[in-house]
Amino acid sequence: MDTGPVAKEDVAGPVAVQADRDAADLADRLLAGLRAADPGLVLVFGAAGEGLAKLGGDLQAALPPECVICGCSSAGEIGPCGYSSGSVVAIGFPRSSFRAEAIMLRNLATLPVSDWMAMLRRMHRNFGPDAARSQFGLLLVDGVAGQEDALVSTIEAALPAVPVLGGSAGDALDFRQTTLLVDGEVTSNAAVFLLVETDLAVSEVTFAHFSPTETRAVVTAAIPDKRRIVELNAEPAAEEYARIIGLAMQDLTPTEFARHPLLLRMGRRHHVRAISELTEDGGLSLMSSIDTGTVLTLGRSDDMTQGFAEALEALPRPPLMVLGFDCILRRLALERAGLMDTMSEMFTRYRVAGFNTYGEQHSGMHVNQTFVGVAFMPPFPEGEAHNAA
Template identity: 35%
Template sequence: MNTAEKPYFNKLGPAVSYGGSAKKNAVDAATELHQCLAMARPACVIFFCCVDYDRAQLSDTLAELFGDVPVLGCTTAGEISPLGLPPGSITGFCLSAEHFVVETALLQNLATFSERGAYDTVKEMMQRMENRALAPMAYNSFALSLLDGMSIREELVLSALNEALTGIPLVGGSAGDNLHFRDTHVYYDKQFFSNAAVIILINTTCPFSVLSGHHLVADGEKMVVTKADPAKRIAHELNAEPAALEYCRVMGISLDELNSVSYALHPLSVQVGENSFARSIQQVNDDLSLTFFCAIDTGIVLTKMRDGGLVAEFEDRMEDVVAEIGEPQLVIGYDCIHRRMEAEGKGVYEELSALYQRYKVVGFNTYGEHCDAMHVNHTFTGVVIGEADAFTA
């Protein structure tokens, strides 16, 4: 049996277990995942899977194996696992009821999303959590979000959720489908859903730290979005020129070079105060407009960015977190698909993979990263969970 066929896992005390499978058959993969994650008192299981799995088989097998344990998840544009960055796999983690209390909710039909409904849903989750919390809610809780990555509703949903959470950090990612852009799903209550969002509220006795950032540095030249369709995230014109042509001019590439790799290697950002937030291009359209993964609108100024050291920047951030809360039991990671493609294109893929293994990152490559009310791109966003604190239940 070669390494890719073996189940992989690492159990780190009673608080967290994680693992997964690189098997291609959905039943076999779910079975290996269960073997890796099984613990005496699970609070919940969260998984991330390749879109190529037979979803019906995967769903049925997970439901059978995990029974009444809440299982949440989504499809991906790539998985981050204890083996690093293996393609075509399933990975996940289990949180112990000894150290975590979990409340979950599903927001369906995002096309007719109600901000008031989402607000009320989160408030109800928080009220239920108050009665079960293991530690004070305000300082010992965080929320995770998983959204259909083709819904084009992230900004609206995240704004409503963030308002309802009143200071509790929100971290998450938009589900992917290996850059097919047609088939993204979230998983809740033993079935897959499209056009939906999963919200997970977690209270814990473990120390944790939220991190969100990118490695990009401004490279000077700017472009103004002079014509856009915000509802569809399409920029028709940049600097009053067809968007694709102007993007190519600024980046020094030809039109026939435009593809997902070139977008990853030639990033853009918007400046908000002293902070820059990446805006990734999803695809070029027949009319030479550009569709983005994140919000775009007329008047937005886009800045050309360059690589400031993808691997080094992540390592520096993790060293700061370790100094704050100690070595992680687990890092729940939401990593933009363009970072993975950039790592491949620049020859640092194996180095990044090894770094994620070192820091116990389990997560997925997204169509957008969530941090509080922000929906961003080309960013690593996550929650670092440290060893269980002294005031365990």
């Protein structure tokens, strides 16, 4: 992302607030912190179904009508004190520094690509971007519909000049149904796309804690539309996966999937094709697309905390806040390693807020087991150039 050279005194960044999901006065608790930000955009993570619908309505009734309110269910939350569960995190973006517009991209199952592209282009044209401000897109998408790969490719084709990042809505670890909110409507089988413009400096932050090993496996049978591997190396997929990681079938759990990811090489980089669960017929359900003939590499977990700190320290200046989309499999791996508190402390130190996802989107790709975020920083002084990663 590129940032414009805008100077501004006493810049206010986004504000993150959090409350128990089951609190009777949930909206009031969140509003107590949001009102101080005078938000033009509010993102809500953690509530689901009718609870998300009610919360959206309560917030809209109490905030200015022009405030854009969007959100989704999650597999966990990242709040002011780091990782949490059973809560709702709301992030208010001050309208003094942010402008946003949101649309719903419906019917993921049927992939109405032409309609989506027309909507996106019309939205961008009507939004009227200010060339002196930074612009980016945010994507919240149903995490069990299985269409993220096609969706992000469509958005990149429609809006090639707009950097887009986001996360797939979660459902704890149930993988059954996720929900999304925009314009007071809650639905599934859809995505929410936001265009956001700001006079703050912005920089994308991505971090994945894995590296490839020498072990490779060929997908010899797959069901692409279900993201399912049926066979690896001409053997039942789950059995062969268990063999190459050195475990018994009965010991395969989401935590072990996180520790032993399958990687797909694209260009010079490897990206995780994360496993969500075993299928009844001995296959592997993935959280990203897969095809027969794909060569996968077994990955190994690297340092999950030091590398993350280095990525944040590499920012050109300390962030006012980092909006984060963090894969649930990363959180499970951290939990097993006893590093949850360490990572939560880092999230607090660098002012990270967001949610645990079923997948992440950036650079025109859908990935897994990755942290994807956007850091908001004070504007750079007039004449100081900066090219964000």
